[in-house]
Amino acid sequence: MNKCSAYNRVFQHFDEDKDGKISALELCRCIESIGGGLLMEEAETVIESLDSDGDGLLGSEDFVGLMESGSEEEKIKDLREAFEMYDTDGAECITPKSLKSMLSRLGESRALEECVVMINQFDLDGNGVLNFEEFKDMMIH
Known part of the structure; x- marks a missing residue:
């Protein structure tokens, strides 16, 4: 499995309603499902900082940016x-x-x-x- 297909599988898991976008609520639910915690405000801030088309949702390209960010x-x-x-x-x-x-x-x-x-x-x-x-x-x- 290459990095892109791994990111795609994770993206598809987070995209609960299968609309090709991840909402703040979907991001919170998925982080919670793997034992983490993320407040709605935090999820909205993450999405706002990475949302390339301004629709308030993370597309797959935005998600890759999230996954590749950080040290x-x-x-x-x-x-x-x-x-x-x-x-x-x-x-x-x-x-x-x-x-x-x-x-x-x-x-x-x-x-x-x-x-x-x-x-x-x-x-x-x-x-x-x-x-x-x-x-x-x-x-x-």
Whole structure:
């Protein structure tokens, strides 16, 4: 999965009403669904600062700008938090089972065999799981 397709999948998940835009309410709900917190005012400020066409919503290009903003340190921190969401058993790795579980929570049903194939694409050491460095490489490239 390249960076653009990863951003697109996240964008589609945030876009609850599938109108091709993310509203402040959708942004708040999705941040909440992954264990974060964002006040409506904060979401509106984020959207206002990135909204390229002035419609009060984030389009996919605006969303990529949001995802790519911030320092390298912030990006690594965000990736670590995302990695921990997939690492459901605390083993410091993403297993096919934990990937299947997380994708299911995001509304994307996959067979365990498909998850094995997905992990194998980025499993550099061949151990059948993704460690943080492999996950980071997958998300950045």
